Amino acid sequence: MxxxxxxxxxxxxxxxxxxxxxxxxxxxxxxxxxxxxxFKDENLAYTFQHTPEIQPTKKISRGNDPFQFLKEENVSLADGFRFKGGFYPTEGFLEDTKTSALLVVKDDVIKYEKYFYGGDPQTLFSSNSMGKSFVSALMGIAVAEGAVESIEDPIGMYVPEFAGTDLESIPIRACLQMASGIDFNEDTDMSRFSMRTLMGTPSMKVIADHGVQEEPYTHRRYQSINTEILGQIIKNATGRSLAEYMEEKLWKRIGAEQDAYWTLSNGTELAMGGLSVSLRDYARFARLYLNGGSFHGEQILTKEWVRDSMDVSAAYSRPGANQDVYNAIGYGYQWWVPEGDRGEFMAIGVYGQWMYADPSRQIIIVKTSADPDFMSQDYELKHVDFFRAIAGGLL
Missing domain, CATH: 1.20.5 (Single alpha-helices involved in coiled-coils or other helix-helix interfaces)
Structure with a gap:
């Protein structure tokens, strides 16, 4: 008993x-x-088209005067592209990379638009890490308006959790360029970071616990926590949530056609990649940079910010930096910059999300995917050549 x-x-x-x-x-x-x-493989396509229904989010309302692209019948895309001696047919590449939507815009005219897995022009697609480029834009606005004095300021000036820690003196610019030197491994530390923040530990406290492994600007190491820091700086400096700030300063000013949504983690916006945006609105955002930060004569981003965002002249920013396969493409202020002289720039998100722009040809390509093989060898470089083949075929 x-x-x-x-x-x-x-x-x-x-x-x-x-x-x-x-x-x-x-x-x-x-x-x-x-x-x-x-995030099971079989659920990715649905998840990336229904995130606001699955996760807690905050709405970002559109303005009253959306910018409209002209629309033509779908043109014939390039038959395929060559990469490292092999030929990849376009249709096969789209299928193999689990493409959920593809949009091609030239000179403000939609030349090609196709949806898969049940999507349509009203579908909101998950940005994943493409959202980092939006955070960069918000930082540019915060600097231009004086809420953030300078990107040379130390992050501890805006984030109290870093006061008295080894992270205190890291410049904001180093976080923009993924060269902060914080002791964090994207592959091995992210799960623990996500779990701790989900269970209530403030994200800046979790980051502060990691310390530093090297001086800023020593190496470029892709770390999503850098973008979380940028997001917190914007929030603290402006006194606004990221969604509120984006709605007022960006979304209602670039002619967005639909509302967007920002995924929340422990009640706050996931700066590292939590946006849900329609395909055409992704193109409208890329168009802002294509036009030097201007929309209908209004300078939303300064020309200098747009220019500096694509500057990969520093050794750690260049394509192939550190002889690291993860750095095969150059990196500016939360934008990827391929090797070459055409001025191309890209936003990239895990599982195959892409915004690509070629200013010399006035071309924007948006490709969303649900591809569990996004970490396969040369995945990103193949996409660069794919986009270049499409752009070249529209001349």
């Missing part, structure tokens, strides 16, 4: 503890479970 009583007491205590845990973290555990299920 004593053993039975002891077992019963243990079970009761376990049940009470589990109940208390559920009361404290139940909603967060549900979100975690939903996220894990959503």
């Amino acid at each position: 004593k053993k039975i009583h002891k077992f019963g007491m243990t079970a009761a205590c376990t049940a009470i503890a589990a109940g208390a845990l559920w009361l404290c973290f139940g909603e967060k555990i549900k979100i975690l479970h939903t996220s894990l299920r959503s």
Whole structure:
């Protein structure tokens, strides 16, 4: 009887503890479970087209006067492209990379637009890390308006959690260029970071615990936490949430056609990549940079910010920096810059999300995907040649 009583007491205590845990973290555990299920390979296409229905988000309202691209019947795209001695047919490449939508715009005219997996022009597609480029734009606006004094300022000037830590003196510019020197590994540390923040630890506190591994500007290391820091700086400096700031300063000013949504993590916007945006609105955002930061004569981003955002002249920013396969493409202020002299720039998100622009040809290409093989060898470089083949075929 004593053993039975002891077992019963243990079970009761376990049940009470589990109940208390559920009361404290139940909603967060549900979100975690939903996220894990959503990112199974077979669910990716649905997830990336329905994120605002799956995750908590904050709405970013469009303005009242959307800019309209002209629209033509779909042109014939290039048959394919060559890469490292091989030929990749366009249709096969689109299928193999699990393309969910493809949009090609030249001189403000939609030349090609096609949706897969049930999408359409009203579908909002997950940005994943393409969202980093939007955060960069918001930083540019915050600097231009004086909320942030300078990107040479130390991040500890705007983030109290960094005061007295090794991170305190890192310049904002170093975070923009993924050269902060923070001791964080994107592959091995991200899961723990996500779990701790989901369970309530402030993201800046989690980042501060990592310390630094080298002086800023020593190497370029892709770390999404750099963008989280930029997002926090914008919020602290402006006194606005990222969604609110983006709605007023960017979304209502570039002629966006649809509302966008920003995914929330522990109640705050996921700066590293949580936007849901329509394909054409991604193109409208890229168009802002294509036009030197101007929209209908209004300078939303300074010309200098747009120019500097694509500057990859520093050794750590250049294509092939560190002889690292992850750095095969150059990196500016949260924008990727391919090797070459055409002035091309790109935003890239995991699982195959792309914004590509070629100012010399006035071409914008947006490609969204649900590709679990996005980490395969030469994946990004193949896409660069694919986009160049499409752009070249429209001349």
